[in-house]
Amino acid sequence: MMTGNPPRQATAVAQPNIALVKYWGKRNEKLNLPAVSSLSITLDALHTRTRVGFDEAFETDSFLLNGSPADATRVTACLDHLRALAGTDVRAAIVTENDYPTAAGLASSAAGFAALVVAADAALGLGLLPRALSLYARRGSGSAARSIFGGFVEMARGEREDGNDAVARALLDAHAWPLGVVIAVTSTSAKPVGSTEGMRATAASSPFYAAWVDSARADLTQARRAIMARDFGGLAAISEHSCLKMHGLGFAARPPLIYWNETTMACLHAVRELRAGGTPVFYTIDAGPQVKAVCLPEAIEDVAATLSGISGVLQVITSGLGAGARVVEDL
Ligand code: 2P0
Secondary structure, three states: OOOOOOOEEEEEEEOOEEEEEOOOOEEEOOOOEEOOOEEEEEEOOOOEEEEEEEOOOOOOOEEEEOOEEOOOHHHHHHHHHHHHHHOOOOOEEEEEEEOOOOOOOOOHHHHHHHHHHHHHHHHHOOOOOHHHHHHHHHHHOOOHHHHOOOOEEEEOOOOOOOOOOOOEEEEEOHHHOOOEEEEEEOOOOOOOOOHHHHHHHHHHHOOOHHHHHHHHHHHHHHHHHHHHOOOHHHHHHHHHHHHHHHHHHHHOOOOOOOOOOHHHHHHHHHHHHHHHOOOOEEEEOOOOOOEEEEEOHHHHHHHHHHHHOOOOOOEEEEEOEOOOOEEEOOO
């Protein structure tokens, strides 16, 4: 126990990731085990900074998100696993700042739980290796397991009942194939149906769910091969297919799950036209209405200019690929 110990704190920064082969569905909800493996790129331009301070004077965890008190339930549940490992039940103050819109399909939970686990690990002095950090981040949010790592990242669904093989690993460094990402923000509202609830509804009612799970392994293999061969056209084809297949599941659910708005569709068509004209770019869309256009670095200005010019696009954010979650100096 930590009785008599001084407060311990640490700060970590993590960046959101964007899945090119999507995670959608769980094989075990309690342990948060994904039904399918996934593959993502970690961004460099968007940041989540989280400070975790443990103090025996606290009676409960407190969570401040972008300056406002927020529900700490999921944060507490995630920290409980690390506290158990450290043999303590000391409570924490968690302060998180995102420099991008929260809960609007920009993967704030991915960066959030990755930063939380890395900061808590440091504050508790656990010294976990990246693989273990990824396992604990997954308990908080499936996509968070991927933001522990930078560049191109693969997340295994795993086969074990205890989930100890449901973990991410780095596939290729960010500098090894420097892609650009242009995010077209089409709404800043929180999404109507959260990912966890959306996945549950899709698995329960979409007639395509079994086919989705069955075909995921082949999608992952194809995407991994395209990345290793730096085959942009191959990566574009499999990424757009995985995206549309995931959203197709939702369209066919009862009630339907539709994350897109009309501007989402306009951006999708604009990216298709750009590519038809020879620009190396493809789209992907997560559980929200934003469109992420992935391109070769030389195309990033053209892609940003095209998406900025679409009626209904509120903001365009450009990014390269970035690093995994890490401890930083307290400000
Ligand atoms: C992904 N998404 O692979 C997919 C594509 C959104 C669409 O991972 O329930 O917030 O916390 O494990 O990680 C969003 O789901 O879900 C997500 P939980 P999470 O990026």
